[in-house]
Amino acid sequence: MQLDQLYQEIILDHYKHPHGRGLREAVDPDARVGEAHHVNPTCGDEITVRVATDGKVFTDISYDGVGCSISQASASVLHELLRGRAADDAATVHEAFVELMSGRGQVTPDEEVLGDGVAFAGVARYPARVKCALLSWMAFKDAAARAGVGVSPTEVKA
Amino acid sequence: MTTIAIPSGMPQYDDVPRFDVATVRADFPILDREVNGHRLVYLDSANTSHKPRQVLDVLAEHYAMHNANVSRSVHTLGTEATEAYEGARAKIATFINAPSVDEVVFTKNSTEAINIVAYAFSNASLRPDADPRFRLGPGDEIVISEMEHHSNIVPWQLLAERTGATLRWFPLTDHGRLDESGLEELVTERTKIVSLVHMSNILGTVNATARITQRVREVGALLLLDCSQSVPHLPMDVVDYDADFIVFTGHKMCGPTGIGVLWGRGELLAAMPPVFGGGSMIETVSMARSTFAAPPARFEAGTPPIAEAVALGAAVDYLTGIGMRAIQWHEKELTAYALDALATVPGLRIFGPNVPVGRGGTISFALGDIHPHDVGQVLDSLGVQVRVGHHCAKPVCTRFGVPAMTRASFYLYTTMDEIDALVAGLEQVRKVFD
Ligand SMILES: Cc1ncc(COP(=O)(O)O)c(C=O)c1O
Numbered sequence: 001m002q003l004d005q006l007y008q009e010i011i012l013d014h015y016k017h018p019h020g021r022g023l024r025e026a027v028d029p030d031a032r033v034g035e036a037h038h039v040n041p042t043c044g045d046e047i048t049v050r051v052a053t054d055g056k057v058f059t060d061i062s063y064d065g066v067g068c069s070i071s072q073a074s075a076s077v078l079h080e081l082l083r084g085r086a087a088d089d090a091a092t093v094h095e096a097f098v099e100l101m102s103g104r105g106q107v108t109p110d111e112e113v114l115g116d117g118v119a120f121a122g123v124a125r126y127p128a129r130v131k132c133a134l135l136s137w138m139a140f141k142d143a144a145a146r147a148g149v150g151v152s153p154t155e156v157k158a
Numbered sequence: 159m160t161t162i163a164i165p166s167g168m169p170q171y172d173d174v175p176r177f178d179v180a181t182v183r184a185d186f187p188i189l190d191r192e193v194n195g196h197r198l199v200y201l202d203s204a205n206t207s208h209k210p211r212q213v214l215d216v217l218a219e220h221y222a223m224h225n226a227n228v229s230r231s232v233h234t235l236g237t238e239a240t241e242a243y244e245g246a247r248a249k250i251a252t253f254i255n256a257p258s259v260d261e262v263v264f265t266k267n268s269t270e271a272i273n274i275v276a277y278a279f280s281n282a283s284l285r286p287d288a289d290p291r292f293r294l295g296p297g298d299e300i301v302i303s304e305m306e307h308h309s310n311i312v313p314w315q316l317l318a319e320r321t322g323a324t325l326r327w328f329p330l331t332d333h334g335r336l337d338e339s340g341l342e343e344l345v346t347e348r349t350k351i352v353s354l355v356h357m358s359n360i361l362g363t364v365n366a367t368a369r370i371t372q373r374v375r376e377v378g379a380l381l382l383l384d385c386s387q388s389v390p391h392l393p394m395d396v397v398d399y400d401a402d403f404i405v406f407t408g409h410k411m412c413g414p415t416g417i418g419v420l421w422g423r424g425e426l427l428a429a430m431p432p433v434f435g436g437g438s439m440i441e442t443v444s445m446a447r448s449t450f451a452a453p454p455a456r457f458e459a460g461t462p463p464i465a466e467a468v469a470l471g472a473a474v475d476y477l478t479g480i481g482m483r484a485i486q487w488h489e490k491e492l493t494a495y496a497l498d499a500l501a502t503v504p505g506l507r508i509f510g511p512n513v514p515v516g517r518g519g520t521i522s523f524a525l526g527d528i529h530p531h532d533v534g535q536v537l538d539s540l541g542v543q544v545r546v547g548h549h550c551a552k553p554v555c556t557r558f559g560v561p562a563m564t565r566a567s568f569y570l571y572t573t574m575d576e577i578d579a580l581v582a583g584l585e586q587v588r589k590v591f592d
Contacts, residue, residue, distance in 0.1 A: 003539040007532075007590060043531060043547040044561040066561045068531035069591070132531060 005122035006129070007069065014116065015069040020079035024062040026052035031059060034147030038139035040131050045071050049078075049139040053147050057086050063136060070120075070129050075136035077116045082140070090144075091151045093117075097137055101130050175484035182480065183571045185210035196541025199579045204359050204387060204520045204567030205545050206409045209473070213412055216472035220465040228464055229438060229455075243464050246471030247454070253474045254404070255395040256421055263420040263427070263454040264467050268386040269309040271405035271420035272353070274457055275382060276313040278430040279351070283321045289429040291380060294350055296322035301345055301352040301379075303328035303336055304557055307359050308550040310384045314353060323350070330557055334361040334510030341373055349379040356404075357387040360551040360565065361510030362493075362520035364388065371400050380426070386410060390569070391489055391518050393482040402426055408466065413473035417466035420457065427453035434459035477570075485570045489519035492568045496521055496577045503584050509558050519568035522549070525584060528591045530564040536587040542580055 026033050031052040039046045047065030051058055061083045063075045078097075082090045096113045097120070105125035109118040123133045144151045164170055183189050186208045191198050200208065220242060226235035228243045244259075251259040265271040282292035294300075300314045304327055318325040326344055329337045336354075345352060352374050357364045367383065374381045382403040385394060389404075390411035396404055403426070408417040422430075432439055432450050436459035441449040450456050477485065494514040500506055505526035511517040525533050530546035537544055545565045548555045555561060566580055 003536060003590070006535065012591075044552065044555060045531075046561065068529035070531070072529075126535075129531070129535070 002122075006126060008119040008122060010116050010119035011069060011073045011123075014073035014076040018072060018076040020062060020083065021064065021076065022062060023048060023050050023064050024060060026060060028052070028054065028059065030054075032147045032149075034143040034145065034149075036139045036142035036146065038135055038142070040067070040071070040135055042131070043068070045132060045135055047071065047075060047136045047139050049075070049136055049143045051140065051143045051147050051149075053087070053144070053149055055148065057084065058082055058090055058144070058149075059084070061140065063139075065136070067135065068129075068132050070123055071132040071135045074120060074133045077120075078136050078140055081115050081117060087144075087149045087151065094137060094141065094151050098134065100124060101133050174487050175481050177480050177484045177488070177570075179488070179571065179573055182210075183573075185212060185476075186571055187211060187214070189571060193541040193543065194539050197579075199540075199542040199576045201566040201568065201572070201576060201580060202543050202545050203390075203569035203572070204410070204565065206415070207390065207412050207569050208571065209412055209414065210476055212476050213414070213469050213472045217414060217465055217469040220468050225465075227461055239464055242468045242471075243462070246467045246474075249471040249474045250419060253394070253478065254389065254421060255397055257397065258424050260452070260454055261421055261424050261427060263422070263457045264462050265405075265418040265420050265457075266416060266463065267409070267418035268307075268384060268405045268407040269313075269418075271407075271418050272310055272382070272384065273313045274420055274433045275351075275353075275403055275405075275422075275430075276317045277433040280317055280320050281431040281433065285431065288431060291350070291378075291426075292430060294321040294323040297348060298323040298350045299326055299346070299348045300324070301326050301328070301349050303354055304330045304553050305334075305336065305358045305361065305363065305365075306353075306355050306551065306553075307384065307386065308552070310353055310355060311553070324348075328354075330361075330554070333512075334358070334363050334554075334558075335516070336363070336365050338369060341369065345370070345373045345377055345379065347377050349374075349377055351380045351382060353382040353384065355384045355387070357385075357391070357518050357520075358510070358551070358554075359387045359520065360522050360549040360554050360563065362517040362522070362567075363510055364392075364516050364518055366516065367399060367401075375400075387518065387520065390477075391482075392486040396421055408470040408473065411470075411473055412476055413470035414466045416463045417470045419470075422453070424453070427457070430456075432456050432459070436460045438462075480570060488570060489568050489572075490514055492572055492574065492577065493517065493519045493521070495574050496566065496568070496580075499577055499581045500584075503581060504588070506584070509554075509560075509563055519572070520565065521567070522563040522565040524560060524563060525587060526591075528587060530562040532591060533564045533584070533587050536590055537580070537583045540579070540583045540586060542576075542583045544580070 035050040037048045045067030052060040224238040226239040228240045282288035380402040383401045385406045389406040403422045409415040439459040534546035
């Protein structure tokens with residue numbers, strides 16, 4: 001296999017220098033906050049994602065967890081991509097990422113939509129790693145729902 | 159170089175039984191294949207072992223030539239299948255020195271074997287006339303350890319929930335050995351069963367059971383040993399170990415998947431109520447009630463995994479032909495070599511005993527703070543197959559403060575070259591993630 005396809009520079013970069021890591025309190029006291037903790041039972045990876053929203057925009061997305069480079073980098077990319085976005089906009093990105101990861105390497109990602117998330121295209125070819133990449137995204141979806149904002153109707157068929 | 163002479167009359171170094179690893183490797187077709195453009199380096203035998211041609215041939219031959227259901231027909235094929243199935247039982251009884259073939263119960267795997275014992279306790283607890291040794295209720299205790307595979311934890315947790323009994327466990331020392339310092343307080347008159355792993359699938363520790371067995375006898379409890387990782391790798395003698403039950407699983411000892419063994423003392427199996435009901439496990443059935451066959455049939459409801467049992471018999475023949483002492487010694491040498499070699503890798507931390515004594519050829523480690531998934535992925539790209547994750551022993555990971563570990567495990571076909579490939583691969587991992 002082409003190891004560099006899996007461990008793209010972008011992924012290693014996010015892993016070594018994660019963006020927005022650490023759980024934060026909402027700045028606005030009136031913000032609605034939702035949190036979800038997800039684990040990958042096969043490997044023990046864990047992540048907690050917390051979202052703060054005014055009902056329209058995700059004003060903050062913070063997270064903390066332990067896991068492999070793929071799961072940690074994908075949480076960092078999630079933070080980069082979705083923080084500050086309107087809910088329906090975020091839903092589009094979320095859907096695109098889930099579609100990319102469920103595509104077994106057959107989906108060509110749109111950089112306009114996914115930004116650094118395109119680096120995960122290679123991961124989709126490794127079924128054992130798809131769950132790592134999706135861990136924070138699924139936790140985000142639950143956290144958003146708990147904050148009263150639905151993001152994605154997509155179910156993962158991993 | 160100085161040579162240390164062993165006094166004459168003592169066993170000499172050259173007396174150790176040996177075998178030719180290259181010859182053995184030629185028996186395993188899969189070892190010829192490539193993975194990701196590299197020679198396969200399979201270091202995951204604790205997960206499942208490979209199967210030699212001698213076993214694969216018997217499996218195919220059984221279906222091709224002797225296929226029929228067992229214990230149900232007078233015809234020739236039925237007789238051949240039954241003889242092969244019962245013949246396998248006899249081989250396994252000899253392999254573990256069981257006093258009687260009827261003490262060998264075929265199961266699907268170790269997990270099912272442990273569950274059969276747990277559910278026999280459960281069923282007995284519902285029946286006032288059942289053998290008191292199997293009756294559990296509030297105030298009774300079940301003892302396991304922090305070192306168990308999930309399949310020797312969860313069935314007992316569930317049993318405790320159903321009966322109101324209490325689950326207790328041996329802790330671990332920092333070196334990954336059983337902490338027996340609280341033995342007297344842990345195993346008491348309240349204890350009904352102690353169920354312990356013989357060799358840990360994650361730390362590699364081989365538990366010395368004598369003191370525990372003695373205590374179990376003192377208090378009148380029963381002892382189950384989970385031998386999933388020991389029976390494949392060292393000579394097992396159930397009389398010598400003085401256990402009440404042992405379990406093991408065929409796929410880790412050169413046999414096929416779908417077949418495992420519960421061995422129990424004849425007298426205990428006879429006192430146990432059935433667990434699964436169905437064909438082959440009965441004496442007589444009327445619409446109102448049934449009576450049950452003697453063991454082992456009582457615990458083998460339905461059509462068993464016939465070909466798999468026969469092939470497990472072939473696996474036992476194969477292992478016996480090489481010699482379990484020789485296999486044990488080969489793995490001891492590999493383990494000593496691997497512990498030394500891994501110690502040269504910067505930032506590598508071994509979990510479990512770091513000397514090749516009281517341990518088998520299964521070594522778990524951390525490489526700096528690089529996540530095991532990443533370690534395993536880079537190694538895989540080099541053809542090196544290791545297991546990563548919590549190894550179905552999450553409490554052990556928790557005990558050592560890590561979410562996961564990387565594990566290399568050896569078997570009779572493993573070579574020192576393969577350990578070198580692992581060490582070289584770990585260098586590569588460090589390059590990618592440093
Ligand atoms: C110590 C130990 N116990 C139990 C098991 C369960 O074996 P199986 O999955 O074949 O039932 C294993 C293997 O995974 C093991 O290593």
